[in-house]
Amino acid sequence: MKDGITARVGRFFLGCDTLYICDDDALNLLGALHYSAVRRQDGWELSMSSADRAQAQLLLSESGSDYSVLRRSGLPALCSRFSHRPGIPTGAVLACLLAAMLSHFIWTLDVAPRDGQERDAELEQSLLDGVRALGCTEGAFIPTLDLFEVCSAYLAENSLVSWMSIDIEGTAAQLRYTKTAYRDGKIDDSMPSNVIATREGVVEYVNTGAGEAAVGDGDNIAAGQLLISGALENKNTGVVRYTHARGSVIAHTQHVLTAEAPLAISVREYGSIARDIKFSLFGHSLHLLRHTPHTDASYELEHSSGRLTLPGGIVLPITIDTDSYCYYTIHSRERSLEEAARAAEAQITAMLHREIGESEVLSRADEGFLESRAEGDVYILRTTVHCLEDVAEVVPLPVMDDGR
Incomplete structure (x- = not known):
């Protein structure tokens, strides 16, 4: 029967030595000592604790008996070994103290936009230079930094960033920012404008907020047609006044969507995975595992990066980068008509969400059929949707310099 965990832990602390x-x-x-004896050739192997082994050596030496120590294991043997090599425990203590001390300094400074926004390399470099000038730089002592003050001081001097924060994780400082959003492509409410139709349909009703309605209920409209005019003419004087037209025009519209799903598809079959592991410390890299991808093979590359963390949450300035190469081969297979229909339906659902959004759907008609082509049969799903939607779009109204 295998010994339990308690017995193994006890043997580690008491030691487990073997005499011959x-x-x-x-x-x-x-006879007075605790040991277990096993016959070996012409002698005996005795297993006992370190304390009993020391007592046995003393008794055997006094009696003049021959013996030998075959092995020593456990904590007493480890301490005895280290007592003759003081550099090992001393180095371990110094390494722990150094790691604990280094964890209070910033060793890496990274920057990334917030919530998956597009990166701006020039702005990020300016951001790094700015916070470094304010004291948040590599080698800075973290407890002495007022990160809120650093962010406030930078935002007060830079209008290109509307929000920023500095998050400390171990020895890494992560700068997060939000770029100032400008109204590019939007029409100023003070600018003259018209309201036109985004697509053709039949007007259900017009709700005019400003301007003069150019269409009425039941009118047929075409894409780009004027719906609400921002040019208001005084009937008495004939003077034209320009305003920012706004409002909503609800119309019956029709959308015809088509999705194609070939019956012959390509399927990936994944095989081996190879990894390239690299350690980075203060700008220097060391490969633990190196892998060169096969030029004639297809693979997917997955990259992961993380910091080396000691027990106790001490994050070291060592970055571990892992590139995983997932090799695969491509096989062709024929899917059933039901599978193709489900794939086409998924495409139609995505199109409806993209084109119609929250508009009210009045009716929907689907037509599915197979079409033979040179590359193989294709399942086609054609969907006709009638809905009520707001077709109004505000566009700038060009005005002559003389006011005409």
């Missing part, structure tokens, strides 16, 4: 004696009479001298 040749004389059977010497075995009688050890």
Whole structure:
């Protein structure tokens, strides 16, 4: 029966040593000690704790019996070994102290936009230079930094960033920012404008907020047609006044969507995975595992990066970068008509969400059929949707410099 965890832990702390004696009479001298004996060739192997082994050596030496220590294991043997090599425990203590001390300094400074926004390399470099000038730089002592003050001081001087924060994780400082959003492509409310139709349909009703309605209920409209005019003419004087037209025009519209799903598809079959592991410390890299991808093979590359963390949450300035190469081969297979229909339906659902959004759907008609082509049969799903939607779009109204 295997020993339990308690017995193994006990043997580690008490030690588990093995003696070899040749004389059977010497075995009688050890009767008061706790040991287990196993016959080996012409002698005995005795397993006992470190304390009993020391007592046994003393008794055997006094009696003049021959013996030998075959092995020593456990904590007492480890301490005895280190007592003759003081550099090992001293180095371990110094390494722990150094790691604990280094964890209070910033060793890496990274920057990334918030919530998956597009990166701006020039702005990020300016951001790094700015916070470094304010004291948040590599080698800075973290407890002395007022990160809120650093962010406030930078935002007060830079209008290109509307929000920023500095998050400290171990020895890494992560700068997060939000770029200032401008109204590019939007029409100022003070600018003259018209309201036109985004697509053709039949007007259900017009809700005019400003301007003069150019269409009425039941009118047929075409894409780009004027719906609400921002040019208001005084009937008495004939003077034209320009305003920012706004409003909503709800119309019956029709959308015809088509999705194609070929019956013959390509399927990836994944095989081996190879990894390239690299350690980075202060700008220097060391490969633990190196892999050169096969030029004639297809693979997917997955990259992961993380910091080396010691027990106790001490994050070291060591970055571990892992590139995983997932090799695959491509096989062709024929899918059933039901599978193709489900794939086409998924495409139609995405199109409806993209084109119609929250508009009210009045009716929907689907038509599915197979079409033979040179590359193989294709399942085609054609969907006709009638809905009520707001077709109004505000566009700038060009005005002459003389006011005409």
